[in-house]
Amino acid sequence: MIRDDIKAATITAMKAGEKDRTAALRQISAKIKDRDIEERTAAAPATDDDVLVTSVLQKMAKQRRESIEMYETGGRQELADKEKAELAVIEEFLPQMMDEDATRAAIEAIKADLGASTMKDMGAVMGELRTRHGAVLDGKLASGLVKAALS
Missing domain, CATH: 1.10.10.410 (Arc Repressor Mutant, subunit A)
Incomplete structure (x- = not known):
């Protein structure tokens, strides 16, 4: 299950002292928890858990891609590099996209x-x-x- 993989990756990153990776994984977990809260309060029936998590991750990846483009256009390469690192972590948990x-x-x-x-x-x-x-x-x-x- 994707949630378990994210949790295990967070623990591994923390033990390895990878602060940036740990921060990105914690952001992913926070977004998923936010979405869980939205689903509990929504009148619509809950969807499949993996589909829900995948949609959260896809939105996060899209936001990172847009930020990278804006930062590179604005000449802020250090911020673009940070976003690229976060995007790489997010993409680890996304299914392979259709070519x-x-x-x-x-x-x-x-x-x-x-x-x-x-x-x-x-x-x-x-x-x-x-x-x-x-x-x-x-x-x-x-x-x-x-x-x-x-x-």
């Missing part, structure tokens, strides 16, 4: 299943992509590929 070829194949299969052919069908195709491959789908890549496939 471009696998994403194209999934899009073509969904286009065939839904009979999608125009840009008006983009929402339906993206929705089905998220339903079938949400945990391993790079949304930004998929969006561009869907646009290209439906143009």
